[in-house]
Amino acid sequence: MEINTRELILEILLETDREGRQCQTVIGNVLDKYQFLSKCDRAFITRISEGTIEYRIQLDYIIDCVSDIKVKKMKPVIREILRMSVYQMRYMDSVPDRAAVNEAVKLAQRKGFRNLKSFVNGVLRNISRRVDDIVWPDRSASPARYLSVRYSMPEMLVKQWCGEYGEETCEKILGSFLEHRPLTVRFSRTGHDTEQTIQKLEKQGVRVTKANYAKDAYILENYDYLASLDAFADGDIQVQDPSSMLVAQAAGISAGDFVLDLCAAPGGKSLHAADLLNGTGMVESRDISDYKVGLIQDNIERLGLQNIRTQVKDASRYYQEDEGCADIVLCDVPCSGYGVIGKKPDIKYKASHEKQESLLKLQREILKNAARYTKDGGVLIYSTCTIGKSENIDQVMWFTKHFPFQLESLDPYFDENLHLMTTKEGYLQLLPGCFDCDGFFLARLKKQESL
Known part of the structure; x- marks a missing residue:
């Protein structure tokens, strides 16, 4: 069965926004339903879904800079298509701008918005041409507004953390939220052996490294599906920061x-x-x-x-x-x-x-x-x-x-x-x-x- 991954991403974004559900839950449900998808497709869906939600404030700012119709006034389907496309153009070198634009136009048509194809095409091509000329908020005039757009964080929270920890520490916090976070697990002790757990994980191709601070904390990388790991099924590990x-x-x-x-x-x-x-x-x-x-x-x-x-x-x-x-x-x-x-x-x-x-x-x-x-x-x-x-x-x-x-x-x-x-x-x-x-x-x- 041929599955359009961008259409799945669009449905994830719409459901997250419409139902107010946690994006991780929605993404997990979709990946569970389509377990037959390749590791590459699953990673593509996760990356764009999470990234579009993470950078929503910044993406909306960019779109509003070039579009006569502001993001808040757009139809939900068109709004999410533009957001996910701008995310690909700005943060995914593996996706050429031309491909992101063409796929967005096709997706708009597939979802019944043939009359808005030219609008989607025009906004995205404008962004592709002008992305380096976007004028960001003036940091000296409004630090909170600048940090809000730069790190895609509501101004309310930026102001609160700047007030409590100072602007420099606040920026460290905001930057950290946008960094990749590997999975951390706790190794079980009762009835389990740490070295055997490591060997079990490595046998399935998982990279295991010791994490900081907690005695039984380890980082797992290079795996596809947590529930497929023998160490997880056998109770050797528990997901925990x-x-x-x-x-x-x-x-x-x-x-x-x-x-x-x-x-x-x-x-x-x-x-x-x-x-x-x-x-x-x-x-x-x-x-x-x-x-x-x-x-x-x-x-x-x-x-x-x-x-x-x-x-x-x-x-x-x-x-x-x-x-x-x-x-x-x-x-x-x-x-x-x-x-x-x-x-x-x-x-x-x-x-x-x-x-x-x-x-x-x-x-x-x-x-x-x-x-x-x-x-x-x-x-x-x-x-x-x-x-x-x-x-x-x-x-x-x-x-x-x-x-x-x-x-x-x-x-x-x-x-x-x-x-x-x-x-x-x-x-x-x-x-x-x-x-x-x-x-x-x-x-x-x-x-x-x-x-």
């Missing part, structure tokens, strides 16, 4: 501990905690819905761990029966997710001040409950995959002011390359571009003993 692996490390887990993970799906931190318990103790892994808990259960069964169980419970609700039950509470709260924009680029287009305010309230409700579930002398790890201070250190300061918890140094649990002034104080903010991992925050909080 090194930053996320630091949570279980920071908890200082000991044999026999009871670990409660309140917002666990898809289960990476829970599984890591169970692995560190080495067959002892118990991890209770919770999330708000059957669907989310099902994702955790799937991973538990694949990894073959026995000292972990799941429950459907809402972390924002208090459960009396859980009062003082846990030696360690993992509190990875729902957050804006801006630290993983490099992997989930569509997140940035959903940013709003209202959403952030709503999240702050939810995070505090979950923290209140987490405090009550932690035993006297127990440890609570607060974490997010975002980079704004309001969801991170500001929340921790609020928490220690209202609850009997104190920050404890993270240095005993981390390698020396992560020993910073803040880790001595008990928290760590990882910023993309400054660290070789996702943007992430975590704090280690110990509950004071009752008098």
